[in-house]
Amino acid sequence: MIAQESARNLLAEKLKAPGPTSPPTQAALPAQQQAQQGTPQPPLPHYDPPVPLASSSSSAPSAHTFIAPRKRIISPRSLSRFQSSQSFSDIMGLVMALNEAVKGKTLTEQVDISDATTQILSILDSVEELVHETPPVSNAASRFGNPAFRDFADKLRDHSSEWHQRITALPTEAVTEVSVYFNESWGNRERIDYGSGMELNFLLWLLCLIRLSVLTLPVDGPAMVLRLFWRYIGVMRLIQSTYWLEPAGSHGVWGLDDYHFLPFVWGSSQLSTHRHLRPKSIHDAEILDEFSGEYMYLACIQFINGIKTASLRWHSPMLDDISGVKGGWAKVNEGMGKMYRAEVLSKLPIAQHIYFGSLLPFPEAGPGEEEEEEEDHEAAVDAHGHIHAVPDGEGGGGQGQAAGWGDCCGIPIPSAFGAAQAEREKREKEGGGGSGLSGLALPGSKGIRRVPFD
Template structure:
């Protein structure tokens, strides 16, 4: 099998329709469902019974998980090598992304293949491309559900190359996905990454969708933690280290603040969809609903899939042309994809530039002035 650098191929609504009906679409969706089901009713500290796997399976899993954790530890070191150097200049007054993120991204790009090679040298041009794109956009200094999807593509490639397999999925989510999330939180807070798109990830979170999709599965059949528990601060404080969904709520509670940094905003105000979801009868309803919503709002949205990368592992549908000719209704943007001027692009990757709530929260802490009265989401 020959490997190629993954590239964009979906540009139009016609392309999108072909993507939605493709084998690759179904393979990605099924992979996400399998990952979600692998942590059904399992907390982050879940210990798999040793008798469930052979010694050979355990040894292989331990080796791969350790290598993946080491990879992410190395990425953390790269972040540490690129501190913010403009805390006292004019840029600190901005609520938008810190330019030092580009230095981090360049450093990561230069080392990404070397970081992955201990895990697998096979297909490295494809695995490295997806992993690099998992950490946001270097030019726009933003991050969203499309970048998050790249991380799933990275895992899918490892699965396709038989580096990981279904027996490892539980550990992949509870140890590796959570590690990825922790690094993204560092990047978001340190470099003030902006939300990709004009209104965050469809009302769940400024950046993420998948932790809610996976996290809801963990809570299915829990004896006393219910969907409405997200409104109980004591429960969130107690269980955010054990459940991915609760970690997301905990994080939102830390950054969605008023001018008084000790005053938390209502979940209903800053995350109305999460508030609505909390009225569901049980976690299984949320688990199933998250898959349906992800399919529609992420995998089937042109502004996101225009950035999806196709290679030899994740194949582009055969009937999508390699080259598109512009017509009078289309224009190519500086982000590298085609906009249809007839369609309202509200919420796309090139929509209204907005700062993150993290930038608002952190800048309030830095300013710390009694007469500082800016709105936290301006």
């Protein structure tokens, strides 16, 4: 086997070759779309990172009044209020602060690990142990979510308060509020699905811990991404593969990944200063094998390739288009930040699931507005807590799917893991053998036979 450094030198020479000549299609980043139409997209505004309670008020966290978070975004009007709020700015500020914290850093790089980080990692370890203690039930007749996930979700909520007590700097009175974000980070119990809205809840959990001075950005920023978030992704891959979670919505995350978005934001920041790796490198299996252990963007690409056949152009067209972006990883990273703001935080089907409490407050409403929105909420929310339509009178005509907001549920589509298992069983019946699903817990795993995307 070639020594690691020699292999990298060879790969570096390969990376100096010209990139693809074909231009990216209009399905690429929003910035590309507007540039192709002759309207340059303005740069992403500056967002200040969230500040601890002690810095934003005269009262210490111990004197703070905590409240049970609840959903508040139930219409285009309330979404607009959120977009103009300090909470929106705090979320984007955290995304961009962490983006800067990991610029040029690898997953294996030594970073400061605080006591709080160690305690949170132990909680994530416990979530993984809970998965192993709650095996999937026999579900051979379906490629969709496994009902055992509901048992897992119930157990997780039962243990949540106990786990939060491990975080010694977390005030006991804050646990009820903070744990809501943690509990919502692992998938929807009723629908047995997962998407970027659940991933957002994990980010909001970290934001709450920053507000309470459990974590501090200057010290814990790199570890929050390279250790905590990446460990969360590993546990989520295990959950997705164990219970065959369906992608939330009918299109996954717009052609990036069936489930995740943030690894592509922060992963492109990791790569933004690399001297040789280029966006086109995602198409080179040798490069993915060599570098996926160091860069989360490449690890996610390798994971996708591990469960789907054909090229990215067919099953992940957005990623394929992005690989042709001129300007390298820095441009990709800029576009990813803009897309996260536009496609996650600013879209009703996702933003409607954000919980607001004392640590992430919802902006005050004008006279009479609050009562009207509460009435709309009762009429619009379905049994799963999803908003599919808002009554007439909000800006002219019905809202929700009919007004172009999209359907947060979409058409149920089978988990790629379920499709892979069905393909394996088909091959076994035909005498062709096949590999099992075991081992497909972490990004880049090769413990599963790839299946065609359909």
